[in-house]
Amino acid sequence: MAHSYESEYPPGAAVAPGIVQFFRDFYALSDTPGDTPGAHERYVDAFTPDATFILASKTSVGSEEIKATREAMWAKVASRKHTPTKVFPFGQNAEEVMLYGTVAFTFKAGGGAEVDWAGRAQLEKAADGKYRLKFYQVYL
Template identity: 55%
Template structure:
């Protein structure tokens, strides 16, 4: 998948590190690729916190287990990170908004809106998150036939 398919809109006039922009494009491409769980985990610091709806994982091992669980019932997933809102010029904290579509192993497709909050750091020569919380709009979830 080309990372450009994961490009997001940013507020006009807000300066945001180009490495952070590239990080999110790459992160969602990895998120949507099954069976590369270790690559997904490399996007987090050792002590990072990941909150996905009501589930919380702290540290790379717990994040790895959560990641594997996210693929148990899903055969395909496609994120659309539509807008990213840095918390000011050159901020390392952002709010995100997007949608996600997925195909279920049991058959059928579904999709929903999501929002997230992320804190970014540069560690070991790469961008990582030390905090990532995803809010899922399950009330707007649509089952497709």
């Protein structure tokens, strides 16, 4: 079966099309290798300038810390592939969601792994009309 960044949403849930597209694009961007020119900067642009990003036990606040975390995420990883299986909005037209999926890794030293993850995200629609993460926490 072909890989997809499409997620399931609860039946009847009203979710802004921009949020649905944001998560499709975000996980594709998350899987863009760190040695791809501009990848780290595009990843950081998916967050508000003052966002909080918590990855397991590592907390990053603001663009510079999020960029450093993103760079560290690729230090030992050759490739990753997220499958964002389900997104659960907190109410109709909510900008806060819980997410569930899997991520497969290939390591630079050889070998790989596939793990389940869950996340909590708070989005904010910016003046340019784009949704960005104000808060994002990933549980591995």
